Amino acid sequence: MRKLVLLVVLGMTAAVAHAQAPVKVGYADVDYIFAQMPESKQVDAELKSLQTQLKNQSDTKVQEFQKKLADYQANINTMLEPVRVNTERELQQLQQNIEKFQQDAQTTIQNKQTQLMDPIYKKVGKNIEETAKENGFSFILNQQIGGLDVILYGDEKMDISDLVLKKMGVTPKPATTTAPATTTPAPKK
Template sequence: MRKLVLFVVLGLASFVSQAQAPVKVGYADVDYIFSQLPEAKQIDQELKSLQTQLKNQMDTKTQEFQKKVADYQANINTMIDAVRANTERELQQLQQNLEKFQQDAQTTIQTKQTQLMDPVYKKVGKGIEDVAKENGYSFVLNQQIGGLDVILYGDEKMDISDLVLKKLGVTPKPAAAAPATTPPATTPKKPN
């Protein structure tokens, strides 16, 4: 029983000492930071190029498949059963190949995006960590996650996004006017 009381007293003492320490909370808009980095345009161009290349391949394969389907439909009445069955199997296989190619293309794009973005996310994360330590922030929150606001209100003085950009060697540019996802009164604006 004495051990339990001692444990509770020590826990309360620890809690009280932590409660008295000031906590400084900031937030950063990772999307805003990323959009200001020079790597953003290059990554966007590489991903668009890959998407275009894969789309062109998919279009070519689709056109070939559609041509074979049209040939099959035009000649179905004149085919003998064995040829018709063989053509149908071939068309089914081509359709499965198209579906697999589409899935593989999506996986390829996601893999490439991850490959390109990982170093940038690590760089931004390190910048946020450095700025937080240098400026005495206990916590830094992300302004948005998956397009949803995490911070419903934040004092503009607590937005460290521009500090992070400066830490990364990028001069912040004014944010382009974008449609607000929340009412303007609750969305902090970026300092110029």
Template sequence: MILTRTFRLALAVAALTVAAVPAALAQTTAPATASAGPLKIGYTNVDYVLSQMPESKQIESQLKDYSTQLKNQLDTKVTEYRTKGEAYQKGAATMTDVIRADKEKELTNLQQSIQEFQQNAEQSVQQKQQQLLKPVLDKVQKTIDAVATKNGYTYVFNSDAGYGTTPILLHGPKDGDISDLVLKEMGVTPGQNNQPAASVKPATPAATPAAPTNSKTKVKKK
């Protein structure tokens, strides 16, 4: 599932600073002690893990239904705006100045309402996505912790930091990838879903309808 940076899993590695990484690697050359174990570093692709989980399809379906409801409400507003706009254009020439001004104000308010609803709809879908993803992300985090403990990994990095950002892991051996181990720990067969789940965004018109104008009539300014 393709997620925005805001909703990504807060891995334990996020707590590491740039200075802490060299310090940790330095442990491999430091004198061994009775309590210190060998440093083992693994990595996983959180988006890949999420895309393989059955919950991802359920979330996508719920988000699609939620987005469709918002789109239908927006379409109703747009239809009302266009209907009243067409009526205004047909009858503007015979309207009094007071009625014409009132109709134009009504259309302007409807246009602003559509713009606000469109913006709120996008934010609402993002919030809904965050709400649905939280228990799944918590499950992934707990599983990563369990796999790391079971297989002796000291640190686990995320190999995919998202679009427009640099991945936390730039290079690593294949045997350090614990993604499939995480999936198996959750009872999911790796590779069963070869197509990543697409992100769901509110389906809205490309642009808010422009306010209708009437070239033959002008509102008198007092």
């Protein structure tokens, strides 16, 4: 990942060196933009609702399994062999159904998240592009990719995040500042 970032930066540097017109590079904090958008709250609410619904269904299936398992364990000594074998098979099937349901639930949540986020990604991308063009930027970088900083230093004047939000009709909320964590170095041995 760092090699990719380095290649992008080197490529941009080469483009700047060979360009006839000045190149203006800016950046945007996409996570910040998403957090400010009203749509993100709706997406979160819909996903939490779906997760709760699926968890309740899973819990019901698990309770049913546990009840049958407890009944089986309580009566195992008095069961006839064919009944015991049939009950064990039924318990195994219930357990497999629970596992499959949980896997399907994860897939359902991921698909729903993709379905809900795609229009937002497109909207943000379109507005970043339009804002960049309107303000004469040649390149706009994302501040972070996969949790890694892409921009190690950037003049705050080159951050177009608030401009993008304003273009979408969202009034940026002031950023909450937190004191940076301080660490005390361990004593040397």
